Amino acid sequence: MGQEYRWIIHWWYMESGIVRAVGVWFYCPNTGRYLYLLRNDSKYPDTWGLVGGKVEHNETLIAAVDRECAEELGSVPEYQQLIPIEKFTSPDSAFEYHTFWCKVDNEFTPDLNHEHIGYAWIETGRWPRPLHPGLWNTVNLDTIQKKITSLERTCIR
Helix, strand or coil: HHHHHHHHHHHHHHHHHHHEEEEEEECCCCCCCEEEEEEEECCCCCEEEEEEEECCCCCCHHHHHHHHHHHCCCCCCCCCEEEEEEEEEECCCCEEEEEEEEEEECHHHHHHHEEEEEEEEEECCCCCEEEEEHHHHHHCCCHHHHHHHHHCCCCCC
């Protein structure tokens, strides 16, 4: 019965048309800076956002994080922590965006693909402008700010 129930949930999820996506907010405690990428697309051109994108069929969130990093940064940076900090769900429940906070020991230079035209490591508490609207909403949530402050405090510079 348990296997049958899991199949029904899997079928509903796949048939429901829910689009899932991931984003990774890289943080380097040695410099106290975060990585932002300048987008090169038609939907939100010339806005700053995070590494990330859609989760593919039968892909886990972590696998999507690794794949998106490899695609957009040229490789998967070596990281010490990967922590989920937000799950945004659209009002119609058709879209989910999972934001991860990711600690790296050192800043790195991404080998950007066609999806981005620039990058910047920016001091904590500051944001490049204009921010992608979804990221702007995230950084302005008190709960997210508290999580980030708590995570930064666990890091030793």
